[in-house]
Amino acid sequence: MTNTIALLAYDSKKDNLVEFVKKHQVVLSRYKLVAPEDTAQYLLQEAVIEINSVLPISLGGDAQIAAEIATGNIIAVICLVDYLFSQSYEPDLKLLLRICQVHNVPIAINIATAEIIINSLIQATVAHLIFNPVSGQGNAQQELSLIKSLLEPHLHLHIHETTIEQTAEELTKEAIAKQADLIIASGGDGTVSAVAGELVNTGIPLGIIPRGTANAFGMALGIPSITPIRSACDIILAGKIRTIDVGQCNDRTMILLAGVGYEAETIERADREAKNRWGVLAYVMAGWQQLNEQQLFDVEIEIDGVTKTFEAGAITIANAAPPTSVLAQGLGEVIMNDGLLEVMIITSNSRLQAVNTVVRMFGSAIFKTPAQDQDTIGLRTKQVKVSTDPPQKVVLDGEIIGTTPVEIKCIPDGLIVLAPPTNEIEEKSAWSFLSLPTRVKNQALQNDGII
Numbered sequence: 001m002t003n004t005i006a007l008l009a010y011d012s013k014k015d016n017l018v019e020f021v022k023k024h025q026v027v028l029s030r031y032k033l034v035a036p037e038d039t040a041q042y043l044l045q046e047a048v049i050e051i052n053s054v055l056p057i058s059l060g061g062d063a064q065i066a067a068e069i070a071t072g073n074i075i076a077v078i079c080l081v082d083y084l085f086s087q088s089y090e091p092d093l094k095l096l097l098r099i100c101q102v103h104n105v106p107i108a109i110n111i112a113t114a115e116i117i118i119n120s121l122i123q124a125t126v127a128h129l130i131f132n133p134v135s136g137q138g139n140a141q142q143e144l145s146l147i148k149s150l151l152e153p154h155l156h157l158h159i160h161e162t163t164i165e166q167t168a169e170e171l172t173k174e175a176i177a178k179q180a181d182l183i184i185a186s187g188g189d190g191t192v193s194a195v196a197g198e199l200v201n202t203g204i205p206l207g208i209i210p211r212g213t214a215n216a217f218g219m220a221l222g223i224p225s226i227t228p229i230r231s232a233c234d235i236i237l238a239g240k241i242r243t244i245d246v247g248q249c250n251d252r253t254m255i256l257l258a259g260v261g262y263e264a265e266t267i268e269r270a271d272r273e274a275k276n277r278w279g280v281l282a283y284v285m286a287g288w289q290q291l292n293e294q295q296l297f298d299v300e301i302e303i304d305g306v307t308k309t310f311e312a313g314a315i316t317i318a319n320a321a322p323p324t325s326v327l328a329q330g331l332g333e334v335i336m337n338d339g340l341l342e343v344m345i346i347t348s349n350s351r352l353q354a355v356n357t358v359v360r361m362f363g364s365a366i367f368k369t370p371a372q373d374q375d376t377i378g379l380r381t382k383q384v385k386v387s388t389d390p391p392q393k394v395v396l397d398g399e400i401i402g403t404t405p406v407e408i409k410c411i412p413d414g415l416i417v418l419a420p421p422t423n424e425i426e427e428k429s430a431w432s433f434l435s436l437p438t439r440v441k442n443q444a445l446q447n448d449g450i451i
C-alpha cells in the first residue's frame with residue numbers, strides 16, 4: 001500500500017468527508033485511498049473514486065490503518081472528528097495521533113487541516129515506476145530497495161512490477177490514466193521501449209533506470225554505466241529534460257533501432273539463459289558465431305517512392321544508438337533529435353570483409369566521422385520500407401518482432417526523456433520537480449475556480 005492516504009471520519013462527519021473527497025477528486029485519484037469498510041462503502045456510493053477497505057472500526061479497522069502507518073505505507077491521514085456528537089464506535093483518534101506523531105506522518109482532524117494536506121499533495125510530483133524483476137543479472141529485490149531509498153524521499157512513488165501477464169505497456173497505460181507526472185522504466189531495453197511506446201506524444205517525461213544486459217538506450221542518452229542505478233536516480237531527480245525523436249516500425253514504437261538479418265539472428269542466439277550466464281558477452285559470442293553463418297539476401301529499399309535493390313547481410317535502421325551498436329554506425333553519429341532515421345546496409349560477403357566493416361564502423365562511432373567503406377551504404381531519411389527475399393527476422397529494440405517487410409518512419413520530437421544535460425540548444429534546463437506546475441495542479445486549480 002505505498003503511497004496511500006487513509007480516510008476516516010466520525011459518524012456525524014461522514015457527509016463532510018464525502019464532500020471533501022468529491023471536491024478534491026482530481027488530486028486524490030492519483031493516490032491509493034484506504035478507509036474502514038463502512039466509510040469506504042459510503043464514499044463509494046456518494047463519490048466516484050477507487051478505494052480499498054480495511055475492517056470496520058468496530059472490528060479494528062483503525063488499528064489496521066495504524067499498522068500501515070507504522071510500516072511506512074501511509075503518506076497522510078485525514079480523520080474528521082466531532083467531539084460534540086461522538087458515538088461509541090468512532091476511530092481511535094488517540095491511537096492514530098500517537099502513531100502519526102511517532103512516524104512523522106501528517107494527520108488532519110478537520111477540513112481546514114485536510115485542505116493543507118491537499119495543497120501539499122498538489123505540489124508533489126507523482127511518479128510511477130515500471131519495474132521488470134527479471135531484467136539483467138542483478139538481484140532485483142535489492143535493486144528495487146535501492147531505487148526506493150533514493151527516490152521516495154523526493155517523489156510520491158507508485159511501484160508496479162511487470163509479469164508475463166501484466167506487461168510494461170499495460171502498466172504504463174494505467175499510470176497515464178492515473179495522471180502520473182513522470183513515468184520511470186527500470187529494466188532492459190525491452191522494458192524501456194515498451195514504456196516509451198505508450199508515452200509518445202503524451203507530454204509525460206520518461207525516466208530510465210537501466211538494469212538490463214545491454215542498456216543501449218541508457219548509454220545512448222549518456223547515463224553512466226558505473227553505478228547505473230544511483231546515477232540514473234540522480235539524473236531523474238535533477239529533472240533535466242530532452243525531447244527526442246522516436247520511430248514507428250510497422251505499428252510498434254522504436255526508440256533505438258531495428259535490425260534485419262545479421263543483428264536479428266545474433267539477438268536471437270543470445271537468449272535469456274546465455275545472457276544470465278555471460279552478461280553482455282553473450283551478444284559478442286553470438287555475433288561471432290553468426291558471422292560464419294550469415295547468408296546474403298536480396299533487399300528492396302523504398303525511400304520517397306523510389307525503390308533500390310541490393311544484396312545485403314545486415315540492415316540497420318536507427319533512431320538512437322550508442323557507439324556499441326556498431327552496425328548502426330557508419331554515418332559518424334546516430335542523431336536522436338534530427339527528425340531522421342539512419343539507415344545502414346551492409347553488403348560484405350565474407351567473414352574477413354565483415355570484420356573489417358565492423359572495425360571501421362566502430363571507428364566511425366568513436367571519432368564521429370563517416371566511415372569510408374565500399375561494403376556499406378548509409379543514408380538518412382524520414383521514412384523507409386524494407387522488403388527482403390527470402391523474408392528475414394527483424395529485431396526491434398532488442399526483441400524479435402517477426403520477419404520482413406517492415407515500414408519505419410520517424411516521429412520527430414515524440415518523446416520527452418529525463419537525461420544528463422548536453423550542450424545542445426533543444427535541452428530545456430529549467431524543468432525541476434520543485435517548480436513544476438504540473439498538469440494536475442493546473443487541473444485542480446481550474447476545478448476550484450482559481451484559474
Ligand SMILES: Nc1ncnc2c1ncn2[C@@H]1O[C@H](COP(=O)(O)OP(=O)(O)OP(=O)(O)O)[C@@H](O)[C@H]1O
Pocket residue numbers: 132133134135136137162163164187188189190191192211212213214215216275398399
Ligand atoms: N515478471 C516477469 N517474468 C518473466 N518475464 C518477464 C517479466 N516481466 C517482463 N518480462 C519479459 O522481459 C522481457 C523484457 O526484458 P528486458 O529487455 O527489460 O530485459 P533484458 O532482456 O535483461 O535486457 P536486454 O534487452 O538489455 O538484454 C519481455 O520479453 C517481457 O515479456
